[in-house]
Amino acid sequence: MSMHILGIRHHGPGSARHVLEALNAIKPDIILIEGPPEGEQMLQWAIHEDMKPPVALLAYVPDDPQHAVFYPFSIFSPEWQAIRYGLENKKPLRFIDMPLIHKLAEKPAAIEGELPPNLNSAELIEEHHQLQKIFKNPLSYLADIAGFEDEEEWWEHQFELSQHPVEVFTAVEEAMTSLRESLPQKNDLTEQIREAFMRRGIRTAEREMYTEIVVICGAWHVPALRSMPKQKEDDLLLKNLPKTKVETTWIPWTSDRLSFESGYGAGVDSPGYYKHVWENPEDDGTRWLAHAANVFRNHKVDISSAHIIEAVRLANALTAIRGLSRAGLKELNEATQTVMCMGDTVPMHLVRKELIVGNEQGEVPEGAPQVPIQRDLEQQVKTMRLKLSNDEKIVSLDLREPAGLQKSILFHRLQVLDVEWAKQQFTSGKGTFKEEWRLKWSPELTINLLEKAPWGNTVEAACTHYLQHKASSCNLLSEITELAKKSLPADLHEGIEAVMKRMDELAAGTTDTSMLMDAFKPLVQVSRYGNVRQTDQETVSVILRSIFYRMIAGLPISTSGIDEEAAAEIAEKIKSVNNSIIFLDEDELKSSWIEALLKTIAIKQVAPLVHGACCKILYDAKHMDASQTGIEFSKALSTGNDPSHSAAWLEGFLKDAATILILEDDIWNITNQWIEGLTPETFVQVVPLLRRTFSAYNSAEKSRLAQKVKHNSSGTSAAKQNYAINKERAKRVLPLLEKILGI
Amino acid sequence: MTQKILRQSAEQQFALEIEELKKQDKHTKPANWQLSPNAVVNYLMGGKLNNGFEISAKYIGNRRLMEIAVATLATDRALLLYGLPGTAKSWVSEHLAAAITGDSNLVIQGTAGISEESVRYGWNYAMLLSAGPVAEAVVETPVMRAMKEGKIVRIEELTRIGSDVQDSLITILSEKMLPIPELNQQVQAIGGFNVIATANNRDKGVNDLSSALKRRFNTVILPVPTSVDEEVEIVQQRVTSFSKVIELPIQKSITEEIGRIVTIFRELRNGVSSDGKTKLKSPTGTLSTAEAISVMNNGLALAYHFGDGSIKADDIASGVIGAIVKDPVQDKIVMQEYMETVLKQRDGWKDIYRACRDII
Numbered sequence A: 001m002s003m004h005i006l007g008i009r010h011h012g013p014g015s016a017r018h019v020l021e022a023l024n025a026i027k028p029d030i031i032l033i034e035g036p037p038e039g040e041q042m043l044q045w046a047i048h049e050d051m052k053p054p055v056a057l058l059a060y061v062p063d064d065p066q067h068a069v070f071y072p073f074s075i076f077s078p079e080w081q082a083i084r085y086g087l088e089n090k091k092p093l094r095f096i097d098m099p100l101i102h103k104l105a106e107k108p109a110a111i112e113g114e115l116p117p118n119l120n121s122a123e124l125i126e127e128h129h130q131l132q133k134i135f136k137n138p139l140s141y142l143a144d145i146a147g148f149e150d151e152e153e154w155w156e157h158q159f160e161l162s163q164h165p166v167e168v169f170t171a172v173e174e175a176m177t178s179l180r181e182s183l184p185q186k187n188d189l190t191e192q193i194r195e196a197f198m199r200r201g202i203r204t205a206e207r208e209m210y211t212e213i214v215v216i217c218g219a220w221h222v223p224a225l226r227s228m229p230k231q232k233e234d235d236l237l238l239k240n241l242p243k244t245k246v247e248t249t250w251i252p253w254t255s256d257r258l259s260f261e262s263g264y265g266a267g268v269d270s271p272g273y274y275k276h277v278w279e280n281p282e283d284d285g286t287r288w289l290a291h292a293a294n295v296f297r298n299h300k301v302d303i304s305s306a307h308i309i310e311a312v313r314l315a316n317a318l319t320a321i322r323g324l325s326r327a328g329l330k331e332l333n334e335a336t337q338t339v340m341c342m343g344d345t346v347p348m349h350l351v352r353k354e355l356i357v358g359n360e361q362g363e364v365p366e367g368a369p370q371v372p373i374q375r376d377l378e379q380q381v382k383t384m385r386l387k388l389s390n391d392e393k394i395v396s397l398d399l400r401e402p403a404g405l406q407k408s409i410l411f412h413r414l415q416v417l418d419v420e421w422a423k424q425q426f427t428s429g430k431g432t433f434k435e436e437w438r439l440k441w442s443p444e445l446t447i448n449l450l451e452k453a454p455w456g457n458t459v460e461a462a463c464t465h466y467l468q469h470k471a472s473s474c475n476l477l478s479e480i481t482e483l484a485k486k487s488l489p490a491d492l493h494e495g496i497e498a499v500m501k502r503m504d505e506l507a508a509g510t511t512d513t514s515m516l517m518d519a520f521k522p523l524v525q526v527s528r529y530g531n532v533r534q535t536d537q538e539t540v541s542v543i544l545r546s547i548f549y550r551m552i553a554g555l556p557i558s559t560s561g562i563d564e565e566a567a568a569e570i571a572e573k574i575k576s577v578n579n580s581i582i583f584l585d586e587d588e589l590k591s592s593w594i595e596a597l598l599k600t601i602a603i604k605q606v607a608p609l610v611h612g613a614c615c616k617i618l619y620d621a622k623h624m625d626a627s628q629t630g631i632e633f634s635k636a637l638s639t640g641n642d643p644s645h646s647a648a649w650l651e652g653f654l655k656d657a658a659t660i661l662i663l664e665d666d667i668w669n670i671t672n673q674w675i676e677g678l679t680p681e682t683f684v685q686v687v688p689l690l691r692r693t694f695s696a697y698n699s700a701e702k703s704r705l706a707q708k709v710k711h712n713s714s715g716t717s718a719a720k721q722n723y724a725i726n727k728e729r730a731k732r733v734l735p736l737l738e739k740i741l742g743i
Numbered sequence B: 001m002t003q004k005i006l007r008q009s010a011e012q013q014f015a016l017e018i019e020e021l022k023k024q025d026k027h028t029k030p031a032n033w034q035l036s037p038n039a040v041v042n043y044l045m046g047g048k049l050n051n052g053f054e055i056s057a058k059y060i061g062n063r064r065l066m067e068i069a070v071a072t073l074a075t076d077r078a079l080l081l082y083g084l085p086g087t088a089k090s091w092v093s094e095h096l097a098a099a100i101t102g103d104s105n106l107v108i109q110g111t112a113g114i115s116e117e118s119v120r121y122g123w124n125y126a127m128l129l130s131a132g133p134v135a136e137a138v139v140e141t142p143v144m145r146a147m148k149e150g151k152i153v154r155i156e157e158l159t160r161i162g163s164d165v166q167d168s169l170i171t172i173l174s175e176k177m178l179p180i181p182e183l184n185q186q187v188q189a190i191g192g193f194n195v196i197a198t199a200n201n202r203d204k205g206v207n208d209l210s211s212a213l214k215r216r217f218n219t220v221i222l223p224v225p226t227s228v229d230e231e232v233e234i235v236q237q238r239v240t241s242f243s244k245v246i247e248l249p250i251q252k253s254i255t256e257e258i259g260r261i262v263t264i265f266r267e268l269r270n271g272v273s274s275d276g277k278t279k280l281k282s283p284t285g286t287l288s289t290a291e292a293i294s295v296m297n298n299g300l301a302l303a304y305h306f307g308d309g310s311i312k313a314d315d316i317a318s319g320v321i322g323a324i325v326k327d328p329v330q331d332k333i334v335m336q337e338y339m340e341t342v343l344k345q346r347d348g349w350k351d352i353y354r355a356c357r358d359i360i
Helices: A013-026 A037-047 A078-088 A122-134 A139-146 A151-160 A167-182 A189-207 A219-226 A231-237 A271-279 A286-298 A305-321 A329-340 A348-357 A372-383 A402-416 A443-451 A459-472 A477-490 A493-509 A513-533 A537-558 A564-584 A587-602 A608-620 A626-637 A643-654 A658-663 A665-677 A680-694 A699-711 A727-741 B015-024 B037-045 B063-074 B089-101 B125-131 B142-149 B169-175 B228-245 B254-270 B289-306 B313-324 B330-343 B350-359
Strands: A002-008 A030-033 A055-061 A064-073 A093-095 A212-218 A247-252 A393-398 A422-425 A434-439 B078-083 B107-109 B121-123 B138-140 B152-156 B177-180 B185-188 B194-200 B217-222
Touching: A002 A013, A002 A078, A002 A167, A002 A219, A013 A078, A013 A167, A013 A212, A013 A271, A030 A078, A030 A189, A037 A055, A037 A078, A037 A093, A037 A247, A055 A443, A064 A078, A064 A443, A078 A093, A078 A212, A139 A151, A139 A167, A167 A219, A189 A212, A189 A219, A189 A231, A212 A219, A247 A443, A271 A286, A271 A348, A286 A305, A286 A329, A286 A348, A305 A329, A305 B037, A305 B063, A329 A348, A329 B063, A329 B217, A372 A402, A372 A443, A372 A459, A393 A402, A402 A422, A402 A434, A402 A459, A402 A477, A459 A477, A459 A493, A477 A493, A477 A513, A493 A513, A493 A537, A513 A537, A513 A564, A537 A564, A537 A587, A564 A587, A564 A608, A564 A643, A587 A608, A608 A626, A608 A643, A626 A643, A626 A665, A643 A658, A643 A680, A658 A665, A658 A699, B015 B037, B015 B089, B037 B063, B037 B089, B063 B078, B063 B089, B063 B217, B078 B089, B089 B152, B089 B194, B107 B142, B121 B125, B138 B142, B142 B152, B142 B177, B142 B185, B169 B177, B169 B194, B228 B254, B228 B289, B254 B289, B254 B313, B254 B330, B289 B313, B313 B330, B313 B350, B330 B350
Parallel strands: A002 A212, A030 A093, A030 A212, B078 B194, B078 B217, B107 B152, B152 B194
Antiparallel strands: A055 A064, A055 A247, A393 A434, A422 A434, B121 B138, B177 B185
């Protein structure tokens, strides 16, 4: 009986090749791999023909999907190759790492290998870096000794690029053993437990009388698995570990995500390069540099074959100077930068993005076990002929067509679920039936989706329940308004009912008219587009009314005794509510609205700006004729008022309303007289206020106003000019006219 | 009596180091190189030889850059050193030439007025008239000599040379030969010939390289020093060697003053104070390491000749301000802001603040 421990580097193409060679040489009867035992049942999918790495084994706690671990595999992962070898040769495969039922039961935040919590704040990142510095990678000690800049590079040249087969593993083991002996113990309990589990896996295999055992694990663990302590010690370590429920599934992964740290706590910086090395083990850099040249050419940078030749020569010269056996990524990059980019680092980002990292996206076969909600989503996506792809895609929808509407509803539902696959874009086209969405899937969205799995087994059910939950936890009208805006187009009958109910409750409790005004607008939109959206009209209509009446009740009071800033805000909101009401076109609401406005302007302390704005609306609605308006004007502009008061009023009325000034001579005259009557001092005082009003006019309006000023500076109006008509003489023409017209 | 030479060329100054390196050098050498590429990198970066001999560092910075530069020359490609003024481009090119061929004196200083005759070859007109076009009437340029002897020719400020003259380098670089049509002859370069050009990317009104010429160069951009410590080390080393030449006794505590100058320069260059808290405007000048060196030299001279010999804030203030305030209006505002927001607040920097305020 013999046991072979192959120490590898996760995602090392060289390791993968060595492992494959070793397996072919050893012909084991069982393969033990460092990986979560829960994943074993999922392994059968690895040789499915539709399985395209990079993919990741996702393990999550069903009650708390955010609490999850990824184990990404790429084509060049040694584990992946070992799994495929095992499956193809029908050898038993086992994952012998610490079971996730224990690992995920531990304190959530501190687990090594968990998806890095969003390192958003600078502080966290800082902390992260410091920690890394303290526990610097043990390999870096060896890299230092060998004179390499970092351990990645050292490993690459020492083990990945070297072409010697099986002896490599002996060398790795020796290196790691001496490292572990001479370095202070980290005293990481999790790690000790993990290694104890691995040893237990090996013992089990031995007990089952397997004769050729191959263990594939991270290089660091090799010495710990070689020297077996007493079984009792390990058992003691593994006693009474906490437990939780764990489910596993395959999810597609992307090459840029491979470069993150994940399940193994080891990410790769250059998945694209490693894939290249895996596929072209004999490449001396020529092929790679030709690819790089192509990347530049695709971005309209002229690179000739001569450039490639020179770059290859430089890379080889650098390799020789540095005493390496083969050009590594650093040499190739330096050659590219020096020869092709004029020494500049900026174009190198292109190479990094497209080549070194790459933009590969994995695929998972259809039948692979998935969480119900995930399957539901994929099914819907498929019937809609869309794809959950990493590439960005713009989709424009016509909501009048069932297919367009269906897609829009799905996108909106996902938004409610915080799965931001589709982001709505601003559309320039007129009409409310057109929507434009930008689609971009990323693996972490799967997590967001899984997190919502407890809410339901389909997107619709989950969305409805989640919405109900969210609605009930809203405590402010503005919050629920936002939620309503988001959820109304998602076509969720029960969910929207809950939102509306909550909205009504909150509206009752609020005294803030401006919040009610905000809430009003989206409701009007829904009510208006009800036909397009087929949302439940009844409910909306009821809530709409209740909010409307609450709003107009509070309107007069909320507009008096407020400062300029608040007045400007309210005036804007009044205008927008007015637009909504015109839009809604319901007589009952209209007349109540006018009534409320009349009430408002009747109050003395109403802010002048609001007063002016209300007058304007009433004038537009033909509830005030020219003469009434004139009276309001002269009232507002009378000398008794403070000039700034008058100016604010003018702003309220005349903002965006140049036509009134141009066409209504009465109003023109009143304004004109008021301005002429100002003393130089007060004029200077109100000029900025007036400018705020008039500067918003467009140039055509301005020039017409200027002409009007020029021609009628006296104040007499052109329309009132009397033409002297001799009625007697005019009458004489009439008979002839009648004859001509045949009357 | 022999006159003292103001500045020795690199191969004279470091003759001993080159000699020692030669003795220790076991790697293969390209044709006509006196050292192997590895030894050249060691010469530039400094270090200890196996026999304990100490090689001083000529370039303080990223070793990889020097490796790229040497590898370029080893592959017969011309090298273009590119970067801001004062990032040691000429310095590196001189030492490369000295280490590789032992001769750093084949130089063409690029200017706008340079003609093709100074790049390719000229004629001795008296002889041309008397004897006609004969080989003896040809006046060799450094380029031609380098080709014949298999040496390295340095072209300083390549981008200042007019484009038409620049392009006369193309044949020389790609075909390694220089035709003399008048004689129906050509000079063919022998092994070891190469070109090191320098150019800076800050100056305006320079002639961009044609893409044909660009393609014949490998470009290495020399960056400004990445850390304060690195820059202080550079300044200190150069100041020490300078004061030896002009026989200024060096003070013990110049490191501190160098640190202050370098800090001021770096803060203004990066537009942010070293603690990262205060945002600053950047002046129009580049404030290179070379300028920091000359400010320090200037300060040392002032202290020695007009002061008590120990360098004080007053001695460096005028140099600092002279380096920063290149534009009398804008840069002055920059400097004043910097003085009030950073210098004044900093503990122990009061003297330099006062000295600067007296001048500005």
